[in-house]
Structures are given as structure tokens and as C-alpha cells.
Amino acid sequence: MLDIAHDNKLPNGAGVGYKSQHFNALLDDPGTVCWLEIHAENYMGDGGRPLAQLRHLAERFPISAHGVGLSIGGETRLDPEHLARLKTLIDWLNPAMFSEHLAWSTHDGAFLNDLLPLPYTSDTLTRITTHINEVQDHLGRKMLLENPSSYLAFAESTWSEPDFLREVARRTGCGLLLDVNNVFVSATNLEFDPRAYIDAYPLDLVEEFHLAGHDEDADELGRKLLIDSHGKPVDEPVWALFDHIIARAGARPALVEWDNDVPEWDVLEAEAARATRHMKPAPAAVVSA
């Protein structure tokens, strides 16, 4: 296990998704960035520069390890080899947090490299509960589960997403990662009110926020279709939704994700600085109940 001097908790401030091209600039001047997220699967090699950089970063910043390949929503059992690789990384890195997605990505031996959607049914609930229990038992720690961005709905769904997440958390003891952009993207695409989603969502279980940019498209009927592209600044309505959440839940560790068309460090740091400001409202601000 790495020897880490800091207290190894995600602070209630801004973090960014780490990109290797930012290594030097980030260490030189992190600005308000006080923690980093890494995609676990990128650090499952045996050695080399990725792990050396990560060791260096982990000495200075609390790290949140974010899995993109467990396929927690998969119909078949979790891949024991992948679970073992994840445990090796987590045991070595001892990250401040581990999170994964309410989604599936692997089926019939093929990893599809995307976060694919799930119907919210009692069958799915049973399966997700089993898989999260297995992950938490295997890693010996609590994990966070992230809400997806949705482009379509399942006719077979019988649960709302907030209720589904609340029930998963109740059954497994996992925490929640609230991706604010995903809520906005899903709300636009499936035509529900994002604030009503937040009102129904168990904010007390949230231990981390995600913020990211999206693209705009349209479906064949000309209805707006937002794509969770992580290639742009956070959109204004997403910041407004973030303010609504912060007013209710208070500050939490908040991550800015920028995975495509990655900008210079200064631009990403400025987004993180904005997230920091949004979590420090003017002292006179009235906090709604």
C-alpha cells in the first residue's frame, strides 16, 4: 500500500478528472483543485509511466478511483478476473473513494466500452444489489453508485430512478455519486423536471458530485437530445441545477470531468474554480429547507 501523508479523504471542494497531459501543470499550480479522480481501468497495467504518475499524485492529493468496467448492471455474474484486478489496484492505491455506475458494459464476453442503460425493475434491483454486495465484500470498502445519463426509456421499468437508487443504497449500504449533468441530460431527453428529480433523490446519501459538459442533438421527431460527451464546459442550466442541489445538500466533493477535446490545464482549472465558487455561496444566502 502507498504511504500517504495527507488524511486521505475527499474534501468538500473541487476535483478534476486526471489527464496525463496535465501532469506537470497540475503539480505546478493546482489552483483550487484539491482532489483528483482517475479511471481505475487505465491503471491496471503492471507498471510504467501511468502507475508512476499516479503514485506521485496520490502522495499529494486524495484520489477517487472511478471504475468504468465492472458492468454492475450486467445480467451475468461479475467478471472475477476484473474484480481481482480492481482489488489489486485498490489495495495498492488505497484511494479516498471508489465509485462505479448504474449501468452495464459487458455481455457475452464482450466489453462494449460504454455505459449502457438498465430497466428499473425488481429483477434489475435484485441483480444490482447482489453485484454491489459482492464488490463491497471483495474490496472491503463502501462504494458509491452513479446515476446514468439516459437517451431512452424502458417500457418495462416500474421504478423511478431516484427511488431505485435509494432502494439500492438501502439494501447494500453503498453511497451515491450524483452526476448533475447526467440528471440534466436525462431530464431533457426523457422530458422530466430535473428539480423534481432532485426533490425525490436521497441527497443525504450523496458523497460526491460530478459536473461535465454535453452536446446537443435531436431525435427523428426533432426533439432535443443531449449527449453526455464530456468535451465542453459545464452548461449554464447544469450550474443552476448544481446551485439548487448545493442549497439543499450543502457542499460535497465536486468533480469536473472533461474527457474529450481535453483543454489546456488553465481552462480545466477555471471550471474547477467555478465549481468551488458555487459551493461557497454568499454568507447572507438563504438556504431552503
Add this chain to the structure above:
Amino acid sequence: MNDSVTLSSTGDTTVTQTAFRKALLDPQQRVPEGLTNPDGKQADKRFSVYRNNVAHGLSEAMLTGFPVLAKLVGDDFFREMAKVYLRIHPPASPLMMHYGAALPGFLESFPGTLHLKYLPDVARLELALRRAYHAADATPIDPTALTQLDQAALMRARLKMSPACEVLSTKWPAKAIWDFNMKDGPQPTGGAEDILISRVGFDPMAERLPNGGAAFVRSLIKGRSFGTALGLATADTPDFDLTATLSVLIATHAITGIDKPD
């Protein structure tokens, strides 16, 4: 699959992941029934977001992983080729760092590139460089350690080779093609090459081996003694240049230890 009763009027709207996956990788397949827009209507364009995400994500990962191949055929052609490849060979694990391992074989029979017979060898070299990049760390020996052994001790010794170290034998001058495209090297000429792949610090290296060098290094990697490896190399290549081969191994930090049997 699912014997619970659904309330939909259109019958069974259960979408299995098998059906979802099939439609995802094959645009000719119908979008499974039960995936809807906000009005409860079939959502084909919405489903294509997932199709695009998968095809785009995997082809971009391949483009990043095979920079010289992409340069040789052009990025746009490479992306279209990758979309054919990924339908036949979707990733077998979530470790995208090794994705594309079946590309050399695919290129042997892909109609669009059959005339570029050197492409599979270039793909093999790029895969080997990626393996070296992610290989376990190791510290090279002090080169003088080899010269401190007397002849008999050296022949009995087993050299420990870096986890990044491997030998690639190609029919085409893959290393010369790589140099020409990545390092402004001279116009590639010649034919078959034996290439040593290793890593200096965190940077993968590829260097040509002299005749016989491939047999020598492969024996060392298998854990044969120095003397056995030398015997194998000279049996095939009477004029095997041991000094030149050792220079390549030392320059590329390929030797990480010396086991001296008592």
C-alpha cells in the same frame, strides 16, 4: 427469459442484454422493442446514440493505440476499418490499453488493405510497444557487471530480462517504417527484421538486432544460460555478432539482473 407479467399493451417489452448487444454492434439489426422515447414510442435514433458511442469510443481507442498504422492509411480510412474490426473483435476485457491485439491477423485478410502487405507487421510492432509501455518496472544492471565475470562464469550465468523485453521477427521492415513515420527516419528499405522491444525509464524502445540476435535474446528470455543462448545463436548464424547484440541489450535497458549459479 423473464416470466413476470408486464403491464404493457404491446406484449412482452423485456429487453435482454443479448438483444441490446446484438443491435448495438450491428446497425442492420432492428432496435429491440421496449426501448422508447418520452411518449412510449419506439426510439431508433435514441438507440443510435449508444451505437455511435460504442463505435466512436472503440475506433478512437484504436486510433490512439496504432498511430503509425493510422498515419499509413489515413485517419478516416483507419476509423472505418476499426468499425469493421470492432464488430468482429469487440474488446474481451475492460482494459482498453491492450485493445486491438487481433488487428495483425485481421489485416492479413481485410480486403481494403490487402495490397499493403507490411501493415500487419507494423501493427505487431505497435502492439509490442504498448505492452512494453505498461510492463512492470525493473532496474537495469550496471553494464560493467557483465565484464566482471570470467568467461566460464558468464557462460553459466542466466541473465534476467526486463518484463518489457520481447523479440519481434517481421517479414517487412516494420521498424524502418515506424522510424520513417515517427522519427523522420530515412525512406524504409529492406525486408525482414528482428526487432528488440524494451523500455528505457518509461519510454518504450525498438531496436534492430543483428543476425542471430533474435535466437540469442529469445533464449535469454526463456531463462536459458548465457552459454546455451550463445550456442543456439551461433549454430544458426556462424558469424553471430555477440558484442553488437549485447550493446543493443544494454542500450535498451533489457538486462535487469545476473543469476550466477554456484
